[in-house]
Amino acid sequence: MTDHYDVCIIGSGAGGGPVALTLAQAGYRVLVLEKGPWLKTSDYFKDEIACCRRSTYTPNLRDERHVIEEREGKNWKAQSTYDSGWDFWNGNVVGGSTNFMSGFFFRLKPQDFQLRSEFGPIKNANVADWPISYSQLEPYYTQVETEVGISGRVVAHPFAEPRSTAEFPYPPTAEHLLSRVFDHACEQLKLHAIPTPRAVLSRPVDERRACEYAGYCGSYGCATGAKGSARVALLDRAIKTGQCEIRPHAQVQRLISDDSGRVTAAEYVDTVNNIQRVRAKIFVVACQAVETARLLLLSTGPKHPQGLGNRYQQVGKNLIFSAGGSGRGEFEYADFSTDQAQALKQIGPFVNRSLQEWYFINEKQLGGKRKGGTIDFLLRHPNPISRAVGLRRDDNDELIWGQALKQRLKNEFTRAQYLDYEVFCDWLPTDDCFVSLDSAVKDKWGKPVAKIRLNSHPQDVIIGTYLSNQAKTVLTAMGAKNISGSASTSPPQNLMAGGCRFGTDPKSSVLDSDCRMHNATNLFVTDGSFMPTGGSVPFTWTIYANAFRVAEIIKHQL
Amino acid sequence: MKSLDIWNRTYSRAFLDDLPHRWQRRAFLRATVKTATVIALAPLVSSLPGCSDQRSTSPPLSQAPWPTLAAVQEILLPHDAFGPGAADIRATPYLHALLQTSDFDPEERQFILDGAHRLDDICQEQHQRAFLMLDPALRDPLLRDLAESRVGDRWLGALLTYILEAMLGDPVYGGNPNGIGWRWLEHTPGFPRPSKGLFHA
């Protein structure tokens, strides 16, 4: 126990990065403990086998798995992710999952902070108001636009959230032919096409180059530095202050607390499996929702016999995802002129269009005033292996090979361009969606793994279906063929939050409105875990913004 | 169908049930990653061809069962005027290198290699000769029969997956020479491309 830091941050992604930068810039000694390796921009390539066919940036599931519980009739069926292949790791390297995100960035709406007051209670759902308001977070949303780098163009639409600045600091990224087709269709349908804001630089800043439009963005590490990962946008700058140290390959297994309940040290295993301890005045946990809950539950102490902050059994509860669904339409090259077909085939420039026309809905068929969501339109991911592997079985799950397979491949790859849509709506928090420790399955160090019980609320699918149908109408107006799509009850494992709600009542929340643990005043949680509800958008802009907000609070506490 | 029954019984139902995941079928079905990836970052094996110590974990390419595996791969992806076949995309060396990696699931490796021997047993039983000696016209029907069984379906499914990886993965991994697979499917690869086929932390 030689080291003594002002702040020790566990996890180097969207939740950890803003805190490290803010406090290092303010002159405090910051240590970041990250379980994965420290890869640099020059270590990332467009390599589908590395990115998406092997556990290159995530743990081997044989060594570190999760257990997933799903409903089967009246019972819950548990299966480890090693057995199912349904991987809940999202990126375990310095910068976390932000290295691999697509960076479609949205703010929440003011009403998202007051969902229970705005829409009333929903049966079997634990909807709660946030203890802070949109206007309290707004300055930090704005800060993220410049600190992380968000490109976009502000347009007026019925549910546009208030902004304190007129425009984004970076102009929109380059656009695909289908963006224009989309805008045209929306004009006809009297819808407001929104250029999707992106955490992608459209022009260079310092050592970060502008996007080079390689066409492979989501799931891939960025080789230019354009993508606003916590690593390039925040941590590299924190290091430059000389005040921040990042220790990769440091798997934190436990936080140690004293008789007063305060955290005194973080205990981690290093590369050679030695146990190390570090002390700090303040600890910040940002391991992503599931692993954050697991670490807290593993961290028992004299004042925390059931895990840190788990006095009222709230740690891990009300886990949420981004509900919704997805779909696709096809644009056959044969229906276009040679030049247009050429432009359609282009991969690189983004479609970057979304709709928030139905963020709030008032429809008789849905029972009146309801919370709706966002639809994002994007080119189909180009990953050829995954597309091809999907073609080796027919609809009846029978294998296809030989001539028939070759024809299928050729047809799939050369006939059409595909436009996808993704629906984002609230994943209502329920009693049946939470993280706990598995009593039998352990990781390679012998520690219990996280067990995730999954449950989606029936309303999620109703709203998801409604939005999915709207998306199909737009695809039809665009002239797409073979339109398909649906809502889903399966959570997108890469868009998770909740589990350590912030709130004013310690009985129903883990953190106070500053994201400080109710009964451990030198412990903060800054990843998405704090969110009582998720908004109808992907979360990362909000996670970044809140982490900047909490960093200011920590600064004052130090 | 005695040999097939024995083969089927060699692997527990649980092992075979798991296989779709190990070869990504279930992962593909269940993947719900949103925001520009409809594929999950699902694992298959945890390391890449070439990044292990080069322990010889399977016989050299010239020895059994590799010639049989190569013949099966050529049926699954035949060379014709329409496009490249398994040999053109170097599917066999790709698979060979992949199985060499020390991290490759040992059970899966065994399952793939063993499958070729089982195929020979079945072929002996039905046609009184090894698969490589069988009239080429009879080979595809034999595989189609095999695919009716659970174990055969899983085995062929795995071989197909690795054929497609060889065809559309980066050439640094040993398949897809000069991007032949990409060109055939008019696919534009991303950039920068990997300079080496492995990933060192």
Ligand SMILES: Cc1cc2nc3c(=O)[nH]c(=O)nc-3n(C[C@H](O)[C@H](O)[C@H](O)COP(=O)(O)OP(=O)(O)OC[C@H]3O[C@@H](n4cnc5c(N)ncnc54)[C@H](O)[C@@H]3O)c2cc1C
């Ligand atoms: C393919 C993909 C596409 C995405 N696209 C979008 C998008 O378009 N828009 C959007 O808003 N969001 C997107 N996301 C989601 C986004 O990446 C996450 O919301 C965000 O990164 C979450 O931040 P976090 O801090 O909770 O976790 P992370 O950023 O994952 O950081 C957590 C870090 O903690 C480390 N850690 C975990 N446990 C320990 C431990 N015990 N000890 C030490 N370190 C530990 C992890 O290794 C990791 O590096 C995408 C994600 C993926 C994977």
Ligand code: SF4
């Ligand atoms: S260069 Fe652009 S397209 Fe490529 S990963 Fe970075 S942000 Fe995405």
